[in-house]
Each structure stands twice: as C-alpha cells, then as structure tokens.
Amino acid sequence: MAGHRIVTNVPRADRAVVDALAQYGSATVHEAMGRIGYAGHRIRPIQQGAAISGSAVTASVAPGDNLMVHVAIEQAGDGDVIVVVPTSDSAFGFIGELMATQMQTRGVRAYVTSGGVRDTGELRNMSFPVWAKFVSSEGTVKDTPGSVNVPVVLEGVLVNPGDVIVADDDGVTVVPRELAAQTLAAAEARAEKELRNRARYAAGEISMDVNGLRPVIEQLGIEVVDYDSGVE
Numbered sequence: 001m002a003g004h005r006i007v008t009n010v011p012r013a014d015r016a017v018v019d020a021l022a023q024y025g026s027a028t029v030h031e032a033m034g035r036i037g038y039a040g041h042r043i044r045p046i047q048q049g050a051a052i053s054g055s056a057v058t059a060s061v062a063p064g065d066n067l068m069v070h071v072a073i074e075q076a077g078d079g080d081v082i083v084v085v086p087t088s089d090s091a092f093g094f095i096g097e098l099m100a101t102q103m104q105t106r107g108v109r110a111y112v113t114s115g116g117v118r119d120t121g122e123l124r125n126m127s128f129p130v131w132a133k134f135v136s137s138e139g140t141v142k143d144t145p146g147s148v149n150v151p152v153v154l155e156g157v158l159v160n161p162g163d164v165i166v167a168d169d170d171g172v173t174v175v176p177r178e179l180a181a182q183t184l185a186a187a188e189a190r191a192e193k194e195l196r197n198r199a200r201y202a203a204g205e206i207s208m209d210v211n212g213l214r215p216v217i218e219q220l221g222i223e224v225v226d227y228d229s230g231v232e
Contacts (some may be wrong), residue, residue, distance in 0.1 A: 001053045007069055013181070024190075025053075027173075027188055038157070039174060040157075051167070054165055058160070058221075060147045064140050073103055093118025096122070103128065115133065116135060
C-alpha cells in the first residue's frame with residue numbers, strides 16, 4: 001500500500017486554454033465533454049456571481065484535519081485552484097478567512113472541497129471564491145498524514161493534479177488536463193450554436209423545430225390527439 005506523499009512541480013495545461021474555459025462556465029463545459037466531469041449538485045458556491053477556471057492542486061486529507069491544506073497552499077500558485085477531498089465524509093470547517101488570505105495572496109483563484117468551510121461571511125467579503133459541500137464552524141486539528149498533488153475523487157469525479165477546474169453558480173466541472181484544448185474548442189462550438197439558436201428563438205421559432213424533436217415524438221410512439229376529438 002502506497003504511503004502518503006507530497007508531489008511537487010506537477011504539469012498544468014496551457015495557461016491561455018485554462019483561462020479561456022472560464023467564460024463558458026461549468027454547464028457548457030460539462031456538455032462539451034459529452035456530459036462528464038460535473039461534480040454534482042452537492043458542491044455549491046458560498047457566493048453568487050463568481051466564474052473561474054484554474055489548474056488543480058489536490059489534497060487528500062483525513063476527516064477533521066487540515067494539515068495537508070496548509071501543504072497544498074505552499075504548492076499552489078498563480079492561476080491554481082486548491083481541491084480538498086477528505087478520505088471520508090467530513091463536515092468540519094477546513095479553512096476560514098486566514099487560510100483563504102494566504103491563497104488569495106499567492107494568486108490561487110478558488111478553493112473547492114467536498115468537506116466544509118467556515119467564516120463564510122468573511123470569505124464572501126474578501127471576494128475569494130469557494131465551492132464546498134458543507135458550511136461548519138467546527139474546527140480541525142493538524143496531526144494526521146495525508147497527500148498533496150495525488151489523484152482524488154470529488155463527489156464521484158476523478159481529479160488529477162493539473163486538471164482544469166471550471167466553476168460558477170451552477171457548480172464545478174473537472175476537465176482532464178490532456179483534454180483541455182479540445183474541450184475549449186468544443187465549448188466554443190457549442191456556444192456559437194447556442195447563439196444561432198437564440199436568434200432563431202427570438203425570431204419566433206420553437207425548440208421542437210430547431211432541435212428536430214418531432215420525429216423523436218413519432219419514434220417513441222407518443223400519440224397526438226386533438227381535444228375536440230372527444231378522446232379521453
């Protein structure tokens with residue numbers, strides 16, 4: 001069984017690609033990848049209106065212990081997102097305003113966790129984006145080993161160090177580092193298609209025709225009956 005470790009100097013995706021993904025948002029990026037990578041509805045923003053993308057610095061932590069979060073901060077830098085996953089369900093407040101201040105000063109773009117956070121009012125006031133599963137005032141200790149920059153599973157989604165995190169009001173989507181460029185191209189194409197469809201809807205067309213759904217209704221055997229026909 002492998003021991004705990006801290007991995008340094010992990011590769012990131014091209015910075016321009018990472019930065020560009022933020023404008024499309026978690027939902028569009030999730031769709032562009034074929035509806036994969038979304039970390040689910042339980043990972044929620046503590047603020048509204050933030051939209052970020054960045055490279056993942058991961059931390060696997062023991063329940064109720066934030067020692068490895070401190071280590072992750074040291075490993076993180078400009079353009080990164082710290083992703084913290086407890087080894088079992090843990091609603092402790094792993095970070096507050098003081099730790100977030102360190103992250104923000106180092107250029108870390110956001111903090112994402114399937115654990116908890118505290119001091120959410122202070123975090124919102126300092127405009128440091130956070131996505132978390134829990135909000136809790138229960139503090140942590142610093143005496144249990146863990147790992148930094150190793151693969152972690154965020155609510156069922158594998159996150160490797162250096163993967164791209166895209167997060168906004170809809171939640172968090174994880175883009176594998178090696179798929180970042182093609183995902184950006186697919187997201188751009190999807191956004192352009194949505195722009196064209198929006199113009200068609202504004203002109204009076206409806207999605208049944210724009211999306212070619214009438215044949216689907218027929219193929220599924222759904223009967224269309226006029227109310228005046230008297231059919232109950």
